[in-house]
Amino acid sequence: MTILQGCAQCLDSTRATPPTVQAAYRHAIILLASAGATLFIAGTLLLRRQR
């Protein structure tokens, strides 16, 4: 049980993160990044395809 404040709180609560939660973060990162990247590529290809 920890009571913390500010950056230290953020850091310590992150370090106490169990592996399942870390995996969830990892998946979320991959989901966000791949969705953004796909959309970026799709937009660029669209410009290229329109004449």
Added chain:
Amino acid sequence: MPSTITPPEIDRHRISDGNNGHRPPTDKRTGGNGEGDGDNWNNRPRGHRGPHERISQARIGLFFALGGDLMFFVALISVFFVTKASGHFDAYDHFINSWLPTAIPSILWLNTIALLLSSVTAEIARRAMFREVDAMDEWFGLGRPVSYRAAIWLSATLALGLLFLAGQWVAWDQLAAQHVFFRSNPSSHFFYLITITHAVHLFLGIVGLIVALAALKFSRSLATRQVWVDTTVWYWHVMGALWIFLFLLLEFGQ
């Protein structure tokens, strides 16, 4: 082929032609065979060359808008997965995950079916806008079969869409009766967040449908009507597909 749709002399010289009605409404991009009187669409600036180009422009705008929307929901879904896995340590150092799956009211199945049906009617309306025979009939002055046919199916879409929203309202009501509110649990946060943001998007779709219906009734320009109906229906389809995904997420992903 182009010669068959060249307008008679009297039509070509009518003024105030914002590509509505007077020009053959089916876009062949041939530009007819007139020269020098602005009749050749290829000589006109981009975006003014006929119905096809306006539709394509509207669709591309819609594509980018929906791309932004997609990212909005992707962000919500990422948070969904992280929150679902998150927990805290209690006084005895036990990891407590407070996520309790929200029981999804079964009326959502009915709503989903209504939304699927509405997509079908919307697609019929959209295709009706592009029936060349009807377009030629209108151009010859034989009534407005395009608007007529599309308006019926679009009204059906509107009714089914309103039915869906009403059904969502009932679902929120049922959950409230079971004392499941937004604040109850992390999973109920997401149930409400996802259904409400989707409902807001669908409400925008309803507004789009109403505008499209108004355009069908009042607009003289076939191109304008086509743009409104086509764009709204594509938006409607995407919102339908998005709902299927969100629904499956809520039903089986919790």
Added chain:
Amino acid sequence: MSIPTTPGTPPNQGAPSSRGFIALRWARRAPRAIFSTDHRIIGFGYLVISLIAVILGSLLSLVMRMHLAWPSWQLPLHGPILPEEYLALVTMHGTLMLFFVLTVAPQSGFGNLILPAQLGTRHMAFPRLNALGLYLTALALIILVAAFFVPGGAPIGGWTAYPPLSSTPLAGPGEGLGMDLWLASIALFAVATTLSSINMLTTITKLRCEGLTWERLPLTVWGWFTAAILSIIAFSVLLAAILLLFCDRHLHSGFFLPAQDLISGVLLQHRGDGSPLLWLHLFWFFGHPEVYIAILPGMGLTSMVIANFSRRRVFAYRLMIATTLLIGFLGIIVWGHHMFVAGLNPFAGTAFSISTIAIAIPAAAKVFSWLATTWGSRPRLTTPMLFALGFVSLFITGGLTGPILAQPILDEYLHNTFFVVAHFHLIMAMAGVFGLFCATYYWAPLLFHRTLSEPLGKLHFWTTLLGAYSTFLPMHFTGLAAEPRHYSQLTGIAGPSATLLQSTLPLQRHITASAIFLLCAQLPFFLNLLLAWRRPANDPADANPWHATTMEWAPNALNPHPNDEPSIVYRGPSHYTDSGKEFSPQWSPVNTFNTEAE
């Protein structure tokens, strides 16, 4: 500076000839100007918003600098700066500059003014959507500034608004109503920017004139295009994050809040199982592309201006297109480097570190292209050219610290110091502002029908360059000496850190003096605009004073008549003879000399 009238509407149509009713005429015409859907009027509207924001933001930074160097200094009519007021200054300075200056001016402002002409089109794809974007942006600025005047004052959470401190009014004054206004303002801004980006992307995709293939597009257009895609991707995620933070503040959810938290001595329990780290992910997924949204249009303009005044083709044109897109693409997947010290998983940190350092490759390619374009070319050192070269200089200086900060182990030490402040002010703020000045001087003959004064412009450039380096370079040293950022006061701290910070105080005073100098260096710029306004307009025959080749310099490109022939593009930009005397603009069917045919 004459604001162009709406094409197709004759001025004073049907107005009574009496001259006594000027006020009445203005009252009649003002709504038409304000609620116009003409992209040029909208572009000027965006520039006005930016101008207000940049003046306000600079004054806030001046107060911050004064307070840092002389903590007991009293702001006239206000008194001493309290710590929470200092944090409010930091927050509002960052928000105004990032959103309302660096996003609005290059992208929406100059984008609206110049982009359609560069594409050879007379209108944008969705003029009403475009106008709506302007109104929402103006409303967002009003709401943001209103936060100063509500009880508790402006928010103090920084422009990044990290929870848990941004999630509760307990965290300090300004975190109540002020923070709510901040959220509302930024949410509106996100919607507005998305709308305006949709319009811009559709315009670029669909409304290019005949012959303007994607390889012939000027690099400015590529900059705007990439920035607009990034805007759509990034601002949507920001909107979602703001919605979730709003729920945390008002609807008792806990997406970003840990189970227990001690804020200002109050123990908050069981608010949720979330983590501030989640906000950091969402915010920086927006925040990093935002940096490229601010800088990419400037990069494109720099390429075109350097080529124009060197009378050379842009070195490796297609590579420059590719690097623009690559910088945008990589910009989406590097956000984690803002979170190294927040307890990011080391594996994720390594991945983000690698992708961040990878950005150095396209960025370095851009620098080499700029240098190769101008190398040995005897360029005409006009004011816009000087500002473009200044952009390159600041981009290199600020960029070199990028790969340093991209390494988690170095960032661990440097992250909360002024080193980072120096880094992003040089590469984003100063380079971005130099891009804006370059745009203003370069396009002034088109926008105001007047060329800005060269001597005043050069005075403006050299003093601004000196001021920029003198202000921000020393911050590297104070940062290495561990001067923390976000601290309102560096004196009066107990322990050994006091001696360390004491040693930076002379430099602090130097930085503050330089900042004042930098602000005063902007006076020639405003004087220049004022003098230009009073001068008669340029001769229409001299419509292309820089002998530029891109479409916006074609006769009447900015004020096309509805009956004009549609524009046709015959070649890529930057075709000059070796002597540089002759050139073939994109709109000219005649090739004045024989170069390799496209």
